[in-house]
Amino acid sequence: MAAGRPPGETRLRRRSEFLVVAAKGRKSAMPGVVVQALAVPDQAGVRLGFTCSRKVGNAVARNRARRRLREAARAVLPPSLAGWDLVLIGRPATVERTFADLVSDLSAAVKRLGVT
Template identity: 70%
Template sequence: MAGKGAAGLRRRSEFLLVAEKGRRAAMPGVIVQALAVPEREGVRLGLTCSRKIGNAVARNRARRRLRAAARAALASARGGWDLVLVGRQATVDRPFPALCEDLAQALRRLGVT
């Protein structure tokens, strides 16, 4: 996974490209969109949470939880992927081990790990 200050998905066009051309897996705690980019080393990660989740505090909490879960799940990921993690309402309240398992299962379904 991209570390602090490393390259991640930042621009809207990058998020839209992953959504349009990539594959997705929906789990109770997170939706994962993945696009294979074989010429790239490493994994670029983007996080998004809409207003459906709640106020700014709830959205930030959801993003922090997704970032922590991704740190654990992507430690063994192969390179060459752009990933977008989309927070859901359950992301905020779901027990953290269950959220981590949701993410790991989605990544397995998509062939990232």
């Protein structure tokens, strides 16, 4: 487990895992982030995936957007959360929004999807 990660959190890494969440899950779009969520009842922890398309900007902007989404997820998601696959998709506004607005976007999207 990497340093700074909550217990029980793993990452979605394969394209096929992202596609399953997109096809079977629900999504909520906010100005700073799009969240896709799929309930997985037998799963012990939460699995997170982060992605940004080239619409966000160059490689530096996409990496910055992903870093900001990771930190917002740490701030919003409770450590005891289990049984979910979540994909956080960066938008062009992800880089420009204040961190407080990004956190409120993520918490509103998660609440709308019924994750917490």
